[in-house]
Amino acid sequence: MQIILASAKIMNDRTTVKVPYTSVPVFEKDAERSAMELAQIPVDELSKVLHCSHAIALENHNRYQSFLNEDEKQPAVLAYFGQAYKYLEAKDFSNDDFDFAQKHLHILSFLYGMLRPLDTIHPYRLEGKVRRKRLGITVFQPRLKVCTFARTNYYEYGKQRQVQESP
Numbered sequence: 001m002q003i004i005l006a007s008a009k010i011m012n013d014r015t016t017v018k019v020p021y022t023s024v025p026v027f028e029k030d031a032e033r034s035a036m037e038l039a040q041i042p043v044d045e046l047s048k049v050l051h052c053s054h055a056i057a058l059e060n061h062n063r064y065q066s067f068l069n070e071d072e073k074q075p076a077v078l079a080y081f082g083q084a085y086k087y088l089e090a091k092d093f094s095n096d097d098f099d100f101a102q103k104h105l106h107i108l109s110f111l112y113g114m115l116r117p118l119d120t121i122h123p124y125r126l127e128g129k130v131r132r133k134r135l136g137i138t139v140f141q142p143r144l145k146v147c148t149f150a151r152t153n154y155y156e157y158g159k160q161r162q163v164q165e166s167p
Contacts, residue, residue, distance in 0.1 A: 007109040008082025011123040015078040020095040022075055022120045023102070027113035032067065034111060035124065039064035049130055060125045067122050076107050077117035090117070 025031065039061070041049060047057035066072060077090040077098075093101065098118060107115040110126045 001104055003105045005084055005088075005105065005107050006082075007076075007107055007115075008080040008085055009125060010081040011079050011125070012074070012081050013072075013123055015074045015091070017075075017078050017091050017093075019075050019078075019118055020098055021118060023116055023118050025076075025112045025115055025119040025121060031112045031121075034126075035064050035067040035122070038126070039067065050125055050127055052125065056125065063123050063125075067124070069122070073120040073122050075118045076109070076112075076115040076121050077101060077105070079121055079123060080107070 038046070041061070043054065043057050043061045046061050047054050050057060050060065052060075063072075077085070077088070090098075090101070101117040105117050107117065109115050109121070110128050110130075111124050112119070112121055115121065
């Protein structure tokens with residue numbers, strides 16, 4: 001049995017939960033490159049790109065600025081805080097539960113691709129409609145439907161990565 005969960009917009013900044021081990025996301029280097037692109041976008045523009053308030057854009061701008069800080073990473077299953085994750089109650093998992101989840105649960109992330117529960121990730125916010133570009137990011141315009149590697153949105157980019165490799 002394999003279970004797939006979508007990531008959540010709401011994320012915890014820290015966790016005190018001890019896990020038996022951690023793992024590295026398959027597409028961590030891609031996530032770091034994208035985060036570095038996002039870190040260069042001014043807060044007002046980031047607010048438009050992410051379709052969020054100025055306060056949320058500022059919070060995430062700061063997250064992207066410190067994205068390479070290893071101390072801010074945490075296991076994916078504990079980082080996300082959406083409704084499904086609240087009911088999953090991973091904070092109460094035993095070591096056996098974490099081990100089972102690591103083998104059977106997959107989390108889909110626009111930034112990281114497919115994650116395993118104990119893959120360590122940095123808190124972030126990213127919408128699937130955000131378009132990737134070599135020199136920054138602009139909002140995806142559905143009517144154009146242009147999908148080259150350099151100009152793909154995160155939905156299309158995610159599909160490409162899932163086909164290439166999955167945990």
